[in-house]
Amino acid sequence: MPTRKPVNPDVNRLDRVVAEARKARDEREDSYRGRALRLFPWICGRCAREFDHTNVHELTVHHKDHNHDHNPLDGSNWELLCLYCHDNEHQRQLDTRPLTRPAERSAGATHAPFADLASLLKRDE
Numbered sequence: 001m002p003t004r005k006p007v008n009p010d011v012n013r014l015d016r017v018v019a020e021a022r023k024a025r026d027e028r029e030d031s032y033r034g035r036a037l038r039l040f041p042w043i044c045g046r047c048a049r050e051f052d053h054t055n056v057h058e059l060t061v062h063h064k065d066h067n068h069d070h071n072p073l074d075g076s077n078w079e080l081l082c083l084y085c086h087d088n089e090h091q092r093q094l095d096t097r098p099l100t101r102p103a104e105r106s107a108g109a110t111h112a113p114f115a116d117l118a119s120l121l122k123r124d125e
């Protein structure tokens, strides 16, 4: 009997599913990115840095309405941004969002955990 390790079919299938999902995502991104790169000059829309074949992977497609599924073929929703400016663009969006968290936190703090206990003690008097 050969002592070769048996191949686990489940692992192979999972690998294939992951690979296919990754491929589909890459193809979708490639389709609009490739089109955007054909449509626009390879220049960052913010810092005007120029790109060529050696570093074009640092040039990304930004969706102006932040909807990655909104890809009009005329490129009206796309903007080419370098990685750095693309990061900044999204950071800016986060910063302008209203800060709800501190208000939520203080509202939670007004809850008095011993209110029920006090009424229970009172009932025993």
Ligand SMILES: [Zn+2]
Binding pocket: 044, 045, 046, 047, 048, 049, 081, 082, 083, 084, 085, 086
């Ligand atoms: Zn830039």
Ligand SMILES: [Zn+2]
Binding pocket: 061, 062, 063, 086, 089, 090
């Ligand atoms: Zn973006």
